[in-house]
Amino acid sequence: MSDVDIKQTLLNYQKIMDQSSYPYINDVSAYEKLSKIGQGTFGEVFKARCKSTGRMVALKKILMENEKEGFPITALREVKMLEQLKHQNITDLIEVCSAKGSSSNTKDRTTFYLVFAFCEHDLAGLLSNQKVRMQLVHVKTMMKHLITGLNKLHRSRILHRDMKAANVLISKEGVLKLADFGLARPFVQRENSAAPRPLYTNRVVTLWYRPPELLLGDRQYGTKIDVWGAGCIMAEMWTRQPIMQGDTEQRQLQLISGLCGSICPQVWPNCVNMPLWGAMIAEPNTALPQRKPRVLRDRMNKIIKYDPSDAKLPASFQHGPDEEAMCLLEHLLSIDPDKRPTADEAEDDIWFFKEPFPRENVGDLMETIPNSQFEYTVGKGAHAGRGRHHNNQPRPHQQQRQQSNAIPAGQYRDTIF
Numbered sequence: 390m391s392d393v394d395i396k397q398t399l400l401n402y403q404k405i406m407d408q409s410s411y412p413y414i415n416d417v418s419a420y421e422k423l424s425k426i427g428q429g430t431f432g433e434v435f436k437a438r439c440k441s442t443g444r445m446v447a448l449k450k451i452l453m454e455n456e457k458e459g460f461p462i463t464a465l466r467e468v469k470m471l472e473q474l475k476h477q478n479i480t481d482l483i484e485v486c487s488a489k490g491s492s493s494n495t496k497d498r499t500t501f502y503l504v505f506a507f508c509e510h511d512l513a514g515l516l517s518n519q520k521v522r523m524q525l526v527h528v529k530t531m532m533k534h535l536i537t538g539l540n541k542l543h544r545s546r547i548l549h550r551d552m553k554a555a556n557v558l559i560s561k562e563g564v565l566k567l568a569d570f571g572l573a574r575p576f577v578q579r580e581n582s583a584a585p586r587p588l589y590t591n592r593v594v595t596l597w598y599r600p601p602e603l604l605l606g607d608r609q610y611g612t613k614i615d616v617w618g619a620g621c622i623m624a625e626m627w628t629r630q631p632i633m634q635g636d637t638e639q640r641q642l643q644l645i646s647g648l649c650g651s652i653c654p655q656v657w658p659n660c661v662n663m664p665l666w667g668a669m670i671a672e673p674n675t676a677l678p679q680r681k682p683r684v685l686r687d688r689m690n691k692i693i694k695y696d697p698s699d700a701k702l703p704a705s706f707q708h709g710p711d712e713e714a715m716c717l718l719e720h721l722l723s724i725d726p727d728k729r730p731t732a733d734e735a736e737d738d739i740w741f742f743k744e745p746f747p748r749e750n751v752g753d754l755m756e757t758i759p760n761s762q763f764e765y766t767v768g769k770g771a772h773a774g775r776g777r778h779h780n781n782q783p784r785p786h787q788q789q790r791q792q793s794n795a796i797p798a799g800q801y802r803d804t805i806f
């Protein structure tokens with residue numbers, strides 16, 4: 390079914406629903422709104438409680454950009470994908486709810502909400518809280534959850550396209566969930582490499598987590614764009630802040646070269662075929678500086694160490710760099726997308742089979758966080774919008790809106806850890 394057909398079907402469906410008292414979709418009044426916890430690109434997000442079960446949920450209001458057209462196609466895509474993606478490491482969409490306008494002006498309008506199981510933290514908030522002391526086993530468990538969730542996504546032929554610590558949620562029980570499928574899209578697996586590949590928009594992924602191929606204008610990318618994001622998140626587990634914080638696409642490329650080495654045909658033969666390669670390399674102040682060494686290992690070796698205060702490590706452990714962790718990180722952050730592992734390969738990485746072994750959850754870490762820190766304040770606290778997508782670029786469907794490259798005051802600017 391084409392997007393137009395889906396839209397038309399939904400329009401008809403909504404008309405029927407509007408005329409009927411039969412609850413095809415539950416009314417949002419089944420939930421009691423408690424507080425506003427986020428301002429997503431698509432609309433507001435509220436913490437709420439189910440009146441009948443007491444279950445905590447996140448209500449994501451769907452921004453109706455053009456109400457006459459009914460339920461937005463982008464939100465419909467998100468719902469359809471999340472229905473396929475039932476997995477413990479993926480945000481749990483419980484249902485879609487609706488609400489009728491209450492005033493005489495709005496009574497013909499229906500507002501829709503996506504209802505998700507509530508998660509107390511996002512990873513960005515957790516990492517920015519210096520009181521949260523993470524041990525190697527916590528980092529490993531969270532990375533295992535993240536890669537397992539990503540593997541499920543890719544096996545379901547879906548690209549996330551907005552991997553970042555702020556889109557990784559952690560439940561009170563200490564289970565990590567990939568969230569925010571607003572930019573996700575299904576992809577076609579090419580059986581025949583000679584077949585033409587579909588073109589996707591390259592205006593995806595928050596700048597700090599954007600891989601070299603997207604920065605060089607690639608429109609035929611694949612799952613490896615998410616794998617790069619997983620690598621950025623893995624490094625951030627130790628640095629506690631995003632590792633490459635460019636404020637323009639050119640600057641982001643320079644930061645990548647500064648850390649991961651020059652983007653050049655010797656390390657990535659196909660780079661010369663990227664749409665922006667020619668223009669960028671020819672610039673006098675090129676964003677593609679050549680002969681830059683790869684210093685990722687040196688920089689990270691100082692940080693990726695066994696923590697001597699980590700009582701859970703066997704006594705025989707040396708407190709040196711964690712060589713297996715370093716190897717996985719190096720692999721995830723390969724400049725050449727073809728050299729990055731698939732999520733399936735990363736899930737079987739040797740690091741996860743070495744002590745300390747990943748656990749079912751990081752519930753013990755969650756227990757160390759005082760209850761008060763489970764609460765939200767808009768724009769502050771656990772869900773503060775660090776590296777938010779809309780600070781760097783609009784969603785594809787919003788490209789007509791003004792793009793702002795500004796990073797808000799108090800946030801990281803153009804730095805490298």
Ligand SMILES: Nc1ncnc2c1ncn2[C@@H]1O[C@H](COP(=O)(O)OP(=O)(O)OP(=O)(O)O)[C@@H](O)[C@H]1O
Pocket residue numbers: 426427428429430431432434446447449480505506507508509511555556558568569570571772777778779
């Ligand atoms: N299941 C959940 N539990 C708790 N909070 C959530 C949940 N889902 C979303 N949120 C909060 O709402 C915010 C916005 O949600 P989400 O990222 O899905 O929307 P978005 O419009 O795509 O936002 P963004 O512009 O940040 O990408 C999140 O950053 C998070 O703080």
